[in-house]
Amino acid sequence: MTVTPRRRTRRTALAGAVCALAVSATGLTGCGSDDPDAGTNGVGRLKPEQIQSRTRAAAGSAEAVHLSGTVVTSGRTYTLDMRLKSEGGSGSVTSQGMAFRLLRIGEQLYLKADAGFWDQADGGGDTGAADKLDGKFVKVPQGDPAYRKFSGFTDKDVLLEGLLTLHGELATDGHHEQAGVRTVRITGDKGSGGTLDVSLEGKPYPLRLARAGGAGTLSFSDWGKDFAVRKPAPDETVDYGQQLPAS
Template sequence: MRTGTIRRGAIALAAAALLTGCGGSGNGGGEPESTGPTHNGVSGLAPNEILQRSTTALKNAKSYRIKGNINTDDGTKMGLDLRLVGSDLGGLLSVDGTSVEMLSVGGQQYIRPDAKFWQQNADSPDAAENIVKLMGDKWAKVPSGNKDFADMFGVASVDKLLKPDGSLTKGETQDIDGVKTIGLVDGSAKGGTIYIATTGEPYPIRLQSKDATEGQITFSDFGATFDDVQAPPEAQVVDLEKLKRK
């Protein structure tokens, strides 16, 4: 099985698109909203300070969910729905019609791809069929230090997700699902806008691509309990390295 080419190129490209300041256009002015009892005061701060406070708030939330879709310049389509608890995560990543369930608990990573994933990435149709039979509905344990899936699990990195490529300016204020936000517009060529909550904790609420057709991701469920983000029972795990040799 050619694990060295497990859609890594497509995943890397899609991840790069996600991790580029994702957004729509802003007005560049950033008019502060009227101050109320729950206003967190970030509207009046400099753009970089707003982003810093938002990044800190997200890390302090301990748990949250990121969900969305992104299209890359080469036509790769990626979707993600991940739940994060500290450094652990669980959820689903899809790339061009294939999907991979992901778990990372205590530093150990697990994957449970669908049959189409193996059909595209095994050495032959017979090898793919064999892997699917051997795995069933079990999880594959990813060896420590394996680089083939680094991009896949790396899409949830807060520091990368919220890092702009260019200088930031304040954009439009917007109500997103009942949350008042202010946009921070990335001035790079790819651009993007990150919308930060201006009431309550200054959580990031949405990353919006510069071109609306390229997609967006949202942040939600801050501080939620995700009982499914836990290591699978040993009986439901196969070793990826051993699987490759079968």
């Protein structure tokens, strides 16, 4: 059957109308195109400075987040698996072969570890004290160096503010995928200043960060997904006093 120019025009017009209706109904961009930003939230079309601004704003407005990966600070590598929100956070930290848990509720920070951790922290001088602290949530005094050192790992706003900044001249580095989600990648100084993958689906949340100078790599998930932060029961808690054993 021969398709006349008039029929072809009608078909094109009909396809365009269907596409327009679909875009209007879903709020997505693009239709039937090879455009990598078709059907996305559109941030892939923005300048890298705008993408960074949008993703920082999205992260700041989210009620909660789950982050995991490594952070290198002061020459030490910490492996984190944390769930964070404004009122507090909880999760595990591993460094130099020693693992412990952190829990923060408001301003109160707790640290939970086994006897081996506390024995090492105390230099092996008081195994009795280490046994008493074994498996307990130990209250960390706010004036203790450990409080200043570890509370930042449980503070969503402070942690993200420090992490989600790339250094140097920003540029986009193509479209990628993280955990099945399409992303656009931005870099600082061609990657030496860090790289950040930003979601192209839904809100432009950051999904993966490689920090500048090889200072760790983090993945972000469960944006906006709330979780409970429970104060430990009295029999699970130990108040060590004014200062913990030096770590």
